Amino acid sequence: MTGRIIIDLFTTLDGVAQAPGGPEEDESGAFPYGGWQAGYPSEAVGARVAKGMETLDALLLGRRTYDIFAGYWPHHTTGPEGFIGQLFDRVPKYVASRDAAIELDWQGSTRVGGDLASDIAGMRERHQEVHVIGSIDFVQTLLADKLYDELNLWVYPVVLGQGKKVFPDGAAPANMQLLSAEEGDGGAVLLRYAPLPGDVRTGVMGV
Numbered sequence: 001m002t003g004r005i006i007i008d009l010f011t012t013l014d015g016v017a018q019a020p021g022g023p024e025e026d027e028s029g030a031f032p033y034g035g036w037q038a039g040y041p042s043e044a045v046g047a048r049v050a051k052g053m054e055t056l057d058a059l060l061l062g063r064r065t066y067d068i069f070a071g072y073w074p075h076h077t078t079g080p081e082g083f084i085g086q087l088f089d090r091v092p093k094y095v096a097s098r099d100a101a102i103e104l105d106w107q108g109s110t111r112v113g114g115d116l117a118s119d120i121a122g123m124r125e126r127h128q129e130v131h132v133i134g135s136i137d138f139v140q141t142l143l144a145d146k147l148y149d150e151l152n153l154w155v156y157p158v159v160l161g162q163g164k165k166v167f168p169d170g171a172a173p174a175n176m177q178l179l180s181a182e183e184g185d186g187g188a189v190l191l192r193y194a195p196l197p198g199d200v201r202t203g204v205m206g207v
Contacts, residue, residue, distance in 0.1 A: 003124040004149040005060070007132045007139055008052070009166060010037050011153050016163035017136045025068060026136075026164070033160050040156050042186040050083060052152070058127040059093045060112075060120075062135030063102070066095045069133075070106040094123065094130070096138045120147050136164045144172040146195050150179070157187040173200040 010020040016033075019025035023034035061069065069088060077085035093109045095102070102111060112119040123130050132139060132148070142148045143166075153166070175196040182190040 003127040003130060005120060005123070005130050005132065005142070005147060006150045006152065007142065007148050008049075008152045009134065009136070009139065009154070011155055011166055012036065012158050012160050012163075013155060014159045014161065015165040015167055016160045017134075017139075017166050018163035020134075021068075026064060029163070031163050033163065036158060036160060037156065039158070040186045040188060042184055042188060045154065045184040045186070045188050048182070048184060048190065049154075053084065053087060053131065055129045056087065056091065056131045058091050058123060058130040059088060060123065060130050060132045060135075061093065061095055062138035063095060063097045063099075064137075065134040066093065066104075066106075066109070069093075070104075070109075074106060092127075094119070096135070096141075116141070117145065117147060136166070139166070140168070140171070143167070143174070146174070149194065151176070151193045151195075153191045153193070154184070155189045155191060175200060 009017045011017045016036075018031055019027070019034035020037035021035060022038075025034055027034060059069075073085045073088045075085075076082070077089055089107065091108065093106060094112045095104055095109060096113045096116070097111050098113050100111070104111060132142065143151070175198055176193040177196050179192040179194055180190075181192075184190060
């Protein structure tokens with residue numbers, strides 16, 4: 001079995017993916033727009049996100065996102081969010097961290113990061129779909145090293161002008177293939193991409 005690494009992000013039109021869910025999610029850089037996604041509530045987007053998780057059998061998270069999830073989802077395994085809470089509680093959770101002394105109290109949690117390429121190769125052997133949710137700092141490493149199979153971007157019709165971007169200045173050049181585009185309600189659009197090999201080509205456009 002060769003599993004897939006799937007990145008799921010909420011982003012603005014100008015590519016900011018920092019703290020979509022709440023003000024305290026990521027305050028680094030004195031970011032003033034934490035919780036920007038709340039201005040665009042959508043049952044359709046929520047349903048589509050939940051459907052995309054139906055085949056998820058492992059999570060791969062950055063440390064900050066892991067701490068947020070570990071403090072929230074184990075306490076939300078019933079009610080409207082019960083499906084996601086039970087799923088996240090049940091599946092293995094891999095946490096990218098260079099700190100070998102971190103304490104991971106959420107059941108099924110394991111630290112990775114000594115040799116990320118090797119760690120991800122092992123995940124591909126053990127799992128069908130490993131989802132990376134949020135974790136923007138860690139995602140930038142996966143994108144730069146092409147250690148992923150699919151990038152899902154929920155793009156919202158808002159421009160913030162600051163914050164951590166999916167592709168910041170200095171990001172590694174890369175080619176991508178658009179797999180699909182889906183329009184949600186409230187103006188959000190789901191864009192699904194896969195990485196393509198080769199260098200970015202340049203030239204002169206014809207008439």
